[in-house]
Amino acid sequence: MKNLVLLLFLVTSFVAKSQLGGRATYQFLNLMSSPRQAAMGGKVITNYDYDPDSAIYNPANINYKMDNQLAVNYVNYLSDINYGTASYAYMWDRRTQVFHAGVTYINYGNFDGRDENGNATGNFGGNEAALSLGYAVNVPNTNFHVGANFKLITSTLAEYSSAGIALDIGTTYNFEEWDLNAAVVVRNLGTQLTPYVDTYENLPLEIDAGISQILPNVPIRWHLTFENLQLWNIAFENESRSTTDLDGNVTEEKIGFLDNVVRHTIIGIELFPRGGFNLRLGYNFRRSEELRLINQRSFAGISAGFGIKINKMRFNYAYARYNGAAASSFFGIGIDLQ
Template sequence: MQNKLTVLLLILLACPAFSQVGGENVYQFLNLISSPRQAALGGKTITTYDYDVNQPLFNPASINEEMNGRLALNYSNYLGDVNYGTASYAYTHDKHVNTFHAGVTYINYGKFDGRNEFGDATGTFTGGEVALSLGYAYNVPWTNLYLGANAKFISSTLESYQSFGAAVDLGAIYVDDKNDINYGLVIRNFGTQITTYNGEKEKLPFEVIAGISQELENVPVRWHLTLENLQKWKVAFANPARSEQTIDGGVQEEKVGFLANAFRHVIFGVEVLPQKAINIRLSYNFRRAAELKILDQRTFSGISAGFGIRFNKFRFDYSYSRYTSASNTSQFGLMINL
């Protein structure tokens, strides 16, 4: 009973940190934002095809020779005392074999005070999760279509409970060089638990994402439009705080219409001066804004911004994401061209 209570406490504290659909799955940390650039563009951009060695963590089809020898390290002091980070590296063996990618995502939930069913202290415990990924992309001959895959190996420890799992990401990018438009499609976290926490197998946070981006002609701006959670149409929910009392004393729940639900799939971001040594990024995540909105308050939830600076072989990136008036996150990243 004691172990069940402490693990339940850990899960309840950790789940709100992720803006996911319903918190219905295990290994939710797999959908953590992979880098400051990704965060500043809304969190799930999949159409970037350039030097950014962080991008394959979300779309393996983006792996390319321009990433060769680049190492990226990212860190975020997340909500509460939760800390997480990612690392990525790409290596081109030769032009025939193309480029391989390796990545790590980890999260540390911090320390918790354990209590039994009587409220007595039982000591402290911790929780953490990590995923290792290996990725490869393939250019379909005589086309601008790129296909890629990541294999993920997952380890999770919550108090005295452990679980191991495996998953794959499948991605595609089509690069229209003539119009400078990229189209992307990703199937993420398709996998299973190999061992469970307590004998009950749970689903992974499977997700389908589509996107399009374009760098405008004669204007140094690239816009990104991302459609998230396409595997599930109804992602909106009725907020109890917006319910109304009826004449007969009943309660009328908030009605979420077609457009309100549709926009919750949308993320829009822009990157100014994307090819320069200094660039600026800004985005709006519609679902995050709707879910974290506080009634009668202007919190600017859903807005993220950031910048990148390149000097010699180093690139520094920073992002700031707005969640609520009391909870915001900053993410820091360093990329080195080895």
Template sequence: MMRRCLLILFLLFVFKATSQIGGRYTYQFLNLVSSPHQSALGGKYVTGFNADPSSALQNPATINELMDNQLAVNYVNYIADVNYGSVAYAKSFGAKNLMLHAGVTYINYGTFSGFDEVGNPTSDFGANEAAISFGYAYRIPNSDFYTGANLKFISSKLEQYTSIGGALDVGFMYHNETSKFDVGLAIRNAGTQFTTYDSVREDLPLAVDLGFAKTLENVPIRWNFTLENLQTWDIAFNNPNRDITDLEGNIDRDDPGFINNALRHVVLGLEFFPENNFTIRAGYNFRRSEELKIIDQRSFAGLSAGLSLKLGKFKFAYSYARYNNAAASSTFGINVNLL
């Protein structure tokens, strides 16, 4: 059975390995981060081996016994009238305490004014998308290695156009309780559309992320280092606003080099007091900084921060992510211990 799963995963990855990012696929909401924990650490966090069931939405291999009967509800006040969020829950079943996970991710794009082809107003319309996932993780016997998978059913409605699809997430995790060192690998959104919007089949936003994390000894700090979008190496692009024109009219085109492109795959995060009831978090996303910063202005694009507070069976979390001077997002979350 395991060999068959690995073979299916390999074939899916080969077929999708040429997938690009940034507007060339459908169901883009699948890669939005709705957890304040993940958002505060720069937007990518695949090493969350903890009691937060939201972590399994990013890496199903993180499903573990600490999540048993834990419920997480998250909400994001995004740009303009866009709102999205997630709900996640995990539960153990049977004599072997099998851990199963379920989650819902949704996005509402707000209300739009409709116009016909000559500009006459018509009726208003909306757009929304949702994904329901079911996950399971398995610990390899006598080891610190875990593997897991999420099966997702996706529904999308954009004005009168609708689409239904399915996707598979596969995750791998190394979690050493003694050294407090974690390594996580997540391959997400390998799937297809079952029905298309208008007879045109589109690719799903495949994402491959690799993360490393460690809690320092005798110091209440946990660092996170994540490499995102590994399915596509060249994610840098020319920005015409950064072209330089000399006095003779010669144009020196913006051309991001190897180092610039490599850094755009990097996301950094720090957690202070990670094992206490009160935690402070901060992150930096290099790609977000490079793509959204404004020339000759200090916008602090790419920075994010947040905190969490545990009170009894409730854990409250908040994060703030900076995009530029005109845009930022706040993420709110609450985890409830239902035991």
């Protein structure tokens, strides 16, 4: 059981969710789904275009432009943790019936097992995976699209295993005349079918909203995303940021209304969004606040990347900065199978 406690701690803390961490199991479900998403801050839900990866996070983005598009991504995350995603969309008939399938897989690496006395008990590891099947429809006579992903989840942590099911529900508003997209998604509505031991745990419910637009006469799409709207107070007072005056009086860090608003916010831009070469840049305010170091510039929260299209293939790369000692590279390839 000691081994499981250690691994569960790593699972719920490596994504740096502060107060959000430890509230639910299967935290990997809310990891970034692609280099494109990672480059623009981590949670872009308004990409209503050819990219099948966008439907992993918001099923309402499933559309006919994704037909026969395959995407595969890999991330060397933190330490020995590796994860990847794959997605594919298929149009059953002209512009009306598009189905989507996605896979997310994570491997936590190997750990040295010890008992309560420090004696070696052998190595152990952990991995988790989710298979999603999605579908979306256009609300008749409107610009609204509604979609859902049904997910089957499996998890193995040391000698313990668990299985679960979940549902994502999203809606996207696509106003082509203004090149404007707006979206809301509710993710991970579900339950464990079998717990690790005896206790059934909650799934990592998340509600996100976003808006994006291509600027008139300028080849830039800006993105504004508000994450974790299901929980208003996601900030925490960091004791290391307390100050002490000459009289020994301690002033604790105070988290105000605007501090919380900012920590729900992610901004991103994509240069040449419809071209064969794209540049992307993002900033995640919560990541920056939670992982920045005192009196040291670490560039936490910044991410950047690019995409290149060559014939029927797209290559994507992103770099996300967490702090001075941790960063991740995201690699992806998209293939047009038509």
